[in-house]
Amino acid sequence: xxxxxxxxxxxxxxxxxxxxxxxxxxxxxxxxxxxxxxxxxxxxxxxxxxxxxxxxxxxxxxxxxxxxxxxxxxxxxxxxxxxxxxxxxxxxxxxxxxxxxxxxxxxxxxxxxxxxxxxxxxxxxxxxxxxxxxxxxxxxxxxxxxxxxxxxxxxxxxxxxxxxxxxxxxxxxxxxxxxxxxxxxxxxxxxxxxxxxxxxxxxxxxxxxxxxxxxxxxxxxxxxxxxxxxxxxxxxxxxxxxxxxxxxxx
Amino acid sequence: xxxxxxxxxxxxxxxxxxxxxxxxxxxxxxxxxxxxxxxxxxxxxxxxxxxxxxxxxxxxxxxxxxxxxxxxxxxxxxxxxxxxxxxxxxxxxxxxxxxxxxxxxxxxxxxxxxxxxxxxxxxxxxxxxxxxxxxxxxxxxxxxxxxxxxxxxxxxxxxxxxxxxxxxxxxxxxxxxxxxxxxxxxxxxxxxxxxxxxxxxxxxxxxxxxxxxxxxxxxxxxxxxxxx
Numbered sequence: 001x002x003x004x005x006x007x008x009x010x011x012x013x014x015x016x017x018x019x020x021x022x023x024x025x026x027x028x029x030x031x032x033x034x035x036x037x038x039x040x041x042x043x044x045x046x047x048x049x050x051x052x053x054x055x056x057x058x059x060x061x062x063x064x065x066x067x068x069x070x071x072x073x074x075x076x077x078x079x080x081x082x083x084x085x086x087x088x089x090x091x092x093x094x095x096x097x098x099x100x101x102x103x104x105x106x107x108x109x110x111x112x113x114x115x116x117x118x119x120x121x122x123x124x125x126x127x128x129x130x131x132x133x134x135x136x137x138x139x140x141x142x143x144x145x146x147x148x149x150x151x152x153x154x155x156x157x158x159x160x161x162x163x164x165x166x167x168x169x170x171x172x173x174x175x176x177x178x179x180x181x182x183x184x185x186x187x188x189x190x191x192x193x194x195x196x197x198x199x200x201x202x203x204x205x206x207x208x209x210x211x212x213x214x215x216x217x218x219x220x221x222x223x224x225x226x227x228x229x230x231x232x233x234x235x236x237x238x239x240x241x242x243x244x245x246x247x248x249x250x
Numbered sequence: 251x252x253x254x255x256x257x258x259x260x261x262x263x264x265x266x267x268x269x270x271x272x273x274x275x276x277x278x279x280x281x282x283x284x285x286x287x288x289x290x291x292x293x294x295x296x297x298x299x300x301x302x303x304x305x306x307x308x309x310x311x312x313x314x315x316x317x318x319x320x321x322x323x324x325x326x327x328x329x330x331x332x333x334x335x336x337x338x339x340x341x342x343x344x345x346x347x348x349x350x351x352x353x354x355x356x357x358x359x360x361x362x363x364x365x366x367x368x369x370x371x372x373x374x375x376x377x378x379x380x381x382x383x384x385x386x387x388x389x390x391x392x393x394x395x396x397x398x399x400x401x402x403x404x405x406x407x408x409x410x411x412x413x414x415x416x417x418x419x420x421x422x423x424x425x426x427x428x429x430x431x432x433x434x435x436x437x438x439x440x441x442x443x444x445x446x447x448x449x450x451x452x453x454x455x456x457x458x459x460x461x462x463x464x465x466x467x468x469x470x471x472x473x474x475x476x477x478x
Contacts, residue, residue, distance in 0.1 A: 053374060078378055080376075082375065085374075086371075095368070105375075105386075106372075106375035109377060109385055137467075138468045141468035158375060
């Protein structure tokens with residue numbers, strides 16, 4: 001990890017009707033960094049990710065990728081979206097295409113790659129997530145964990161500068177969660193820049209460079225996993241983690 | 251003249267000629283009816299503003315008026331504004347408009363049924379809205395629209411007989427001419443009915459084969475009952 005800032009998010013605001021979901025969120029992401037967002041449901045974590053790639057355009061605030069403004073970029077947004085990968089809670093694989101074709105599609109249609117080259121790259125990405133043997137299977141034939149790994153391969157194929165993970169394991173049972181988290185851990189280890197919204201505290205503590213605790217539409221507390229575990233000043237984050245633990249009967 | 255001689259020497263040759271016209275009407279109408287139907291459904295669902303309103307109004311007008319009226323306007327009315335169609339062309343134009351309007355509704359229903367996540371995921375990869383529709387949403391929606399579209403195709407086979415009302419001697423018209431000339435109504439119309447039944451049966455079988463071929467593996471349609 002170096003100090004080169006790849007993504008800058010500045011003062012993002014977003015309301016849905018009277019409901020102000022994001023109330024001024026700012027942070028910088030350095031290349032190779034993994035930032036994990038935790039916090040109670042409904043505090044705007046997923047909306048924040050969608051504001052970054054403009055799937056949900058923010059009401060106010062700006063986003064820069066590699067020094068170029070993503071917000072208000074007009075048609076160029078499609079260029080930025082290639083550079084900002086996204087992985088969804090419910091995978092959103094293209095149901096009518098095989099795993100391989102899911103990964104290939106944007107290479108062919110967005111990047112304009114030739115068939116042979118796209119196929120080779122797609123197979124390579126599937127190998128990265130351990131899914132090359134399932135290349136010819138359709139989404140409905142895959143387990144949730146397998147489907148999520150294919151969707152990670154699909155995001156990787158665009159050679160993104162950063163990948164946004166929106167609760168990637170929330171739809172999975174513990175066993176399948178583990179196989180997806182392992183892939184993500186591997187990516188983090190290889191220097192992929194990642195923003196992860198998750199409730200997996202174990203993952204947050206072992207992989208994150210920084211944990212951001214969101215509450216009521218703002219980043220309430222932020223720090224390294226070590227700080228949040230051992231520094232007494234992080235009271236609200238501790239409360240939240242305590243609530244998760246007690247829910248688990250710890 | 252006995253019935254066999256009437257059937258084989260007079261009725262069947264006449265019906266064969268009519269059948270050829272009927273098949274020509276269908277072949278000229280169905281592909282455009284499908285293409286325009288897709289365009290109208292997409293325009294209404296994704297066009298926004300004026301385009302959406304235009305598509306909606308077109309469907310409303312076609313759905314709200316008898317096809318026969320449309321044929322009369324095209325064939326008898328249009329010459330008054332300087333557009334003269336042959337009876338065959340007027341029929342084809344009418345069938346395309348009618349077919350497209352109803353197809354559009356089947357396709358729109360299927361488009362709505364595709365979950366938003368498909369479009370969101372496509373756009374997140376950098377696809378334009380149009381690319382997402384073209385490569386992700388439509389291929390799935392068209393599969394789901396097949397039962398409705400095939401129904402509409404079967405209607406087309408049958409309402410192609412309305413062309414007779416503007417002087418096109420297609421299958422029904424050919425039957426009518428023979429029937430009135432020889433006063434053998436039941437025999438003639440029964441034979442016509444059998445030919446339509448055969449056409450519809452062929453269509454039904456073909457659609458079943460098509461549905462199986464394009465079914466997505468792992469989904470209900472793509473799994474045989476025995477596997478479920």
